[in-house]
Amino acid sequence: MGKNMLEPKVKPEGLSVRADELLGLSPELINSVRDSLREQNQTRAKMIVASLRASEFADLLQLLSPNLRRRLIECMGTDFDPQVLAELEGDIQEEISEQLGPVSLANMIIRLDIDDALELIITLRKDRQREILKQLPSELRNLVEVGLAFPKDSAGRLMGREFVAVPSFWTVDDTIKFLREADNLPNEFYEIFIVNPRHRPIGKVSLSNILRNEKPTKISSIMLSEIVTVPAIMDQEEVAFVFSQKDLVSVPVVDESYRLIGVITVDDVLDVIQEEAEEDIMRLGGVKSDDLYSAAFQTGRSRFSWLFLNLITAIVVSIVIGIFESTLEQIVMLAVLMPIVASMGGNAGTQTMTVAVRALATKELSDTNAMRVMGKEFLVGVYNGILFATLVGGVAWFWTNSLKIGGVMAVAMMITLIMAALSGMTIPLILQRAGTDPAIASGVVLTTITDIIAFGVFLGFATLLLL
Amino acid sequence: MGKNMLEPKVKPEGLSVRADELLGLSPELINSVRDSLREQNQTRAKMIVASLRASEFADLLQLLSPNLRRRLIECMGTDFDPQVLAELEGDIQEEISEQLGPVSLANMIIRLDIDDALELIITLRKDRQREILKQLPSELRNLVEVGLAFPKDSAGRLMGREFVAVPSFWTVDDTIKFLREADNLPNEFYEIFIVNPRHRPIGKVSLSNILRNEKPTKISSIMLSEIVTVPAIMDQEEVAFVFSQKDLVSVPVVDESYRLIGVITVDDVLDVIQEEAEEDIMRLGGVKSDDLYSAAFQTGRSRFSWLFLNLITAIVVSIVIGIFESTLEQIVMLAVLMPIVASMGGNAGTQTMTVAVRALATKELSDTNAMRVMGKEFLVGVYNGILFATLVGGVAWFWTNSLKIGGVMAVAMMITLIMAALSGMTIPLILQRAGTDPAIASGVVLTTITDIIAFGVFLGFATLLLL
Numbered sequence: 001m002g003k004n005m006l007e008p009k010v011k012p013e014g015l016s017v018r019a020d021e022l023l024g025l026s027p028e029l030i031n032s033v034r035d036s037l038r039e040q041n042q043t044r045a046k047m048i049v050a051s052l053r054a055s056e057f058a059d060l061l062q063l064l065s066p067n068l069r070r071r072l073i074e075c076m077g078t079d080f081d082p083q084v085l086a087e088l089e090g091d092i093q094e095e096i097s098e099q100l101g102p103v104s105l106a107n108m109i110i111r112l113d114i115d116d117a118l119e120l121i122i123t124l125r126k127d128r129q130r131e132i133l134k135q136l137p138s139e140l141r142n143l144v145e146v147g148l149a150f151p152k153d154s155a156g157r158l159m160g161r162e163f164v165a166v167p168s169f170w171t172v173d174d175t176i177k178f179l180r181e182a183d184n185l186p187n188e189f190y191e192i193f194i195v196n197p198r199h200r201p202i203g204k205v206s207l208s209n210i211l212r213n214e215k216p217t218k219i220s221s222i223m224l225s226e227i228v229t230v231p232a233i234m235d236q237e238e239v240a241f242v243f244s245q246k247d248l249v250s251v252p253v254v255d256e257s258y259r260l261i262g263v264i265t266v267d268d269v270l271d272v273i274q275e276e277a278e279e280d281i282m283r284l285g286g287v288k289s290d291d292l293y294s295a296a297f298q299t300g301r302s303r304f305s306w307l308f309l310n311l312i313t314a315i316v317v318s319i320v321i322g323i324f325e326s327t328l329e330q331i332v333m334l335a336v337l338m339p340i341v342a343s344m345g346g347n348a349g350t351q352t353m354t355v356a357v358r359a360l361a362t363k364e365l366s367d368t369n370a371m372r373v374m375g376k377e378f379l380v381g382v383y384n385g386i387l388f389a390t391l392v393g394g395v396a397w398f399w400t401n402s403l404k405i406g407g408v409m410a411v412a413m414m415i416t417l418i419m420a421a422l423s424g425m426t427i428p429l430i431l432q433r434a435g436t437d438p439a440i441a442s443g444v445v446l447t448t449i450t451d452i453i454a455f456g457v458f459l460g461f462a463t464l465l466l467l
Numbered sequence: 468m469g470k471n472m473l474e475p476k477v478k479p480e481g482l483s484v485r486a487d488e489l490l491g492l493s494p495e496l497i498n499s500v501r502d503s504l505r506e507q508n509q510t511r512a513k514m515i516v517a518s519l520r521a522s523e524f525a526d527l528l529q530l531l532s533p534n535l536r537r538r539l540i541e542c543m544g545t546d547f548d549p550q551v552l553a554e555l556e557g558d559i560q561e562e563i564s565e566q567l568g569p570v571s572l573a574n575m576i577i578r579l580d581i582d583d584a585l586e587l588i589i590t591l592r593k594d595r596q597r598e599i600l601k602q603l604p605s606e607l608r609n610l611v612e613v614g615l616a617f618p619k620d621s622a623g624r625l626m627g628r629e630f631v632a633v634p635s636f637w638t639v640d641d642t643i644k645f646l647r648e649a650d651n652l653p654n655e656f657y658e659i660f661i662v663n664p665r666h667r668p669i670g671k672v673s674l675s676n677i678l679r680n681e682k683p684t685k686i687s688s689i690m691l692s693e694i695v696t697v698p699a700i701m702d703q704e705e706v707a708f709v710f711s712q713k714d715l716v717s718v719p720v721v722d723e724s725y726r727l728i729g730v731i732t733v734d735d736v737l738d739v740i741q742e743e744a745e746e747d748i749m750r751l752g753g754v755k756s757d758d759l760y761s762a763a764f765q766t767g768r769s770r771f772s773w774l775f776l777n778l779i780t781a782i783v784v785s786i787v788i789g790i791f792e793s794t795l796e797q798i799v800m801l802a803v804l805m806p807i808v809a810s811m812g813g814n815a816g817t818q819t820m821t822v823a824v825r826a827l828a829t830k831e832l833s834d835t836n837a838m839r840v841m842g843k844e845f846l847v848g849v850y851n852g853i854l855f856a857t858l859v860g861g862v863a864w865f866w867t868n869s870l871k872i873g874g875v876m877a878v879a880m881m882i883t884l885i886m887a888a889l890s891g892m893t894i895p896l897i898l899q900r901a902g903t904d905p906a907i908a909s910g911v912v913l914t915t916i917t918d919i920i921a922f923g924v925f926l927g928f929a930t931l932l933l934l
Contacts, residue, residue, distance in 0.1 A: 027833070027834060027835050030835045053712070053713065055711075055712050055713070055714070059830075059831070062831065063831075063833075063835060065839060179675070179678050179679050180678075180679055180680075180681070185679075188673055188675060190716070206655055207657070207674035207678060208646070208655060208656050211643055211646050211647075211677065212646050212652075213647075243737070244522075244738070244741065245520070245522050245523065246520065247734055249657070249716075249733070249734065266733050266734065267714055267716065267733065269737070270711055270733065270736070270737060270740065273737065273741060273744075274711065274740060274744070277740075277741070277744030277745070277748070278744070278825065278829075280744075280748060281744070281747060281748050281751065282821060282822075284748065284752070285817055285820070285821025286814060286817065286818050287818045287821055291822045292826050292831055292832070296843045296847050296850065297846075297850065299843070299847050300847040300850035300851055303815070303818050303851060304854065306818065307811060307818075307851060307855065308858075310811060310814045311855065311858065311859065314806065314810040315807060315862065317806055317810070318803050318804060318807055321802070321803045321806065322803045325799055325800070328795075328802050328803075329799045332792055332795050332796045333792070335788070335795050335799070335802035335805075336785050336788045336792060336795070337785060338802075339781065339784060339785060339788065339806065339809070340778070340781040340784075340785055342806070343780075343781040343784070343914075344774060344777060344778060344781065347753060347773070348774060350752055350753065351752055351753050351773065351774075353752070354751070354752025355749075355752070355754055355758045359759050362745075363526075364526070364529065364759055366530075367494060368498065368530060372532060373759070376763045376766070379764075379767070380763050380766050380767040380770065383763065383767035383768075384770060384771055384774060387771060391778065395782065447810075451806070451810075455806075
């Protein structure tokens with residue numbers, strides 16, 4: 001009897017779904033939704049999307065053209081899950097909010113968790129926000145208004161307002177009874193917080209600890225005391241950093257009097273970490289983070305400013321080259337060779353800059369080790385400077401049959417690579433100190449400097465030695 | 468009576484620590500550790516670091532020079548927390564493992580969770596691995612060997628082997644009793660998995676649900692059935708994607724017969740998401756991810772290959788420029804202006820490429836919307852092409868006083884920006900299809916193409932129209 005007869009290759013009925021066998025958003029599903037919408041077959045479209053989770057439905061909407069997107073929303077009518085709205089990217093969220101109109105939008109917001117509701121309302125225009133707030137029941141309106149008062153991307157906006165807090169003199173039994181009877185608990189929670197009479201957090205207990213201790217046990221004897229809390233005004237990036245540093249599953253949020261006002265759980269932080277890393281990647285590339293979903297005109301306009309800045313710096317670089325016009329006139333081969341030096345300088349600088357920008361973001365680079373790292377980058381510059389000076393000098397000598405041009409090329413390469421390494425490290429450090437996000441501007445400043453050094457040194461030495 | 472008298476500004480005694488008031492790794496702490504180590508004052512150094520968590524101690528080690536690092540490890544002796552070793556970056560982990568020697572290293576590994584132990588052993592050289600394995604007790608050795616058999620970065624390597632699985636016919640009471648008595652449970656867990664007699668997962672219950680239901684309740688009546696599982700060989704990036712798509716806190720890992728063999732929790736995934744985003748950023752910048760901590764020589768060598776590839780492409784670009792040597796000889800001003808076109812092309816292409824690489828990584832770009840996104844990028848290229856053609860043409864006309872040069876510049880800019888947008892989108896798509904990570908090679912391919920287009924079109928038109 002072979003093993004195959006005992007272990008079926010296909011998933012046995014009633015078992016859980018293995019993630020690699022999930023249907024989810026398959027290309028087939030997307031295409032049949034598209035076809036149904038084009039054929040105005042609303043029933044079929046609704047049937048196909050019925051199996052999707054909110055996040056998958058949101059992805060589907062983002063993949064459709066604006067026209068089909070509008071039709072799909074229309075045919076969902078009141079069956080449209082508000083959670084889908086919460087999962088959408090900014091631009092598309094706004095588009096669909098507009099389509100729904102204030103009344104149905106307000107009805108959807110009522111069904112969302114407060115943190116999702118807040119996030120959604122924030123994306124709306126100010127006048128829209130006021131319209132929606134008017135439609136909300138007063139209790140929810142108050143919660144939203146309190147939330148809107150916290151700064152953008154702060155712990156106060158990220159936190160959930162439902163959590164479990166008990167006094168330290170309770171027993172495990174008291175706590176379990178409370179949990180069975182209370183009705184405004186969060187859907188899922190992993191830890192219980194212990195507060196003093198002023199509602200300030202003094203400890204926490206994980207649910208597994210509650211379950212594993214006998215009923216008469218005092219909470220104070222099993223709680224972890226001196227836990228970490230975050231102030232409501234702390235930036236979400238800092239909150240994410242605290243989570244990964246302290247390996248937390250949830251963290252209590254406190255107001256300026258240290259009172260417990262909310263809880264942030266690890267799933268919220270998962271999104272923050274993804275967003276922040278995304279933001280760094282996008283900024284290094286000179287684009288906005290929801291670029292993919294914006295209309296062509298909007299994308300074009302938002303990329304324009306970055307390219308315009310680059311144009312200014314490129315003209316500055318050209319002016320530097322222009323200084324050596326008469327040198328170029330006498331030895332045209334220099335114009336053929338000079339982009340090699342600039343390209344190598346730009347790339348070497350970008351390598352160092354990427355490491356520096358990322359290390360600043362993760363707090364691995366700071367004033368305490370900046371000098372040591374700078375020393376290392378200098379050595380890296382010297383190492384690759386020597387290697388590439390030899391290589392490039394050789395190539396130039398061979399190509400132009402002039403030892404002098406080879407020599408100029410080698411010296412320029414050496415100086416450029418060392419300066420590129422130092423600039424790649426210094427520029428992000430200076431920008432960070434000046435209070436700018438180093439991911440935004442480092443790239444354009446860096447290549448301007450490496451270009452000026454590369455062209456200036458190469459053409460400068462050529463003028464001195466060759467003419 | 469002012470509010471200030473009631474609410475002290477300083478943290479009241481006994482309360483939890485607010486994250487922004489955490490001492491953690493302050494520059495003062497780092498400096499006093501450094502001073503103590505330099506003065507060989509081992510007792511003081513040990514005392515200072517005693518308050519640090521494992522992750523903070525790991526960060527501290529990474530901030531110290533190799534020399535002080537060695538001294539700190541020496542003075543910690545057997546008090547060195549194995550968890551610190553687990554938190555270190557690859558290169559430094561290896562360095563300290565070497566320093567500790569096989570016997571103390573094995574003793575530390577015994578005290579780690581199996582997933583951390585595995586991760587640590589994987590960083591070691593093959594011969595070291597064998598040495599360490601020999602030192603481990605046979606049960607742990609077996610676990611490690613099973614783990615090593617899973618592919619790198621797979622769910623099997625990431626998962627914990629300790630989890631709670633119960634049969635569906637148990638009651639809440641049976642489960643609580645089991646939890647109180649069992650002794651090989653994980654430190655922290657948030658969900659209990661339900662398995663059938665063949666140990667295949669058929670559902671899960673959160674701890675909060677166990678706590679909130681009466682004792683005689685059957686687990687089968689409160690469990691969530693048809694849950695998502697991941698196969699042990701699934702890549703960790705895919706696992707992270709499943710977590711964020713399905714908003715999970717933990718996921719059961721199954722073998723090829725669908726049997727439950729481990730559990731991955733959200734805190735492991737937090738690290739994966741950070742690592743993968745880090746990897747993308749680093750690859751786009753042409754560096755390795757532990758670059759910051761490598762020695763200068765190692766860093767220099769690892770960056771060399773990227774720069775060498777760039778040198779080859781820069782030489783190709785120079786050869787293209789070389790074709791137009793006689794044109795440049797007649798109008799030297801072209802050499803001064805040509806870097807502007809190339810720089811704009813490179814930057815516009817990088818913008819599109821960044822969006823494409825990131826959208827491929829997050830699965831927001833796929834075959835089903837590639838054509839639409841491409842169409843949009845074409846429009847963006849045309850939009851910015853027209854604007855910058857006008858701007859740059861005007862600048863060139865004004866500068867050279869030649870309408871013809873201005874015209875050539877404008878046409879070259881227009882064509883380059885459109886081609887840059889299309890290449891920025893196409894190159895990552897082609898690389899992805901060819902099975903390469905688009906983040907690694909897109910940048911160097913892209914700038915080679917935009918440079919060749921920019922210089923080729925500009926000098927080509929100039930040759931046709933100006934001579």
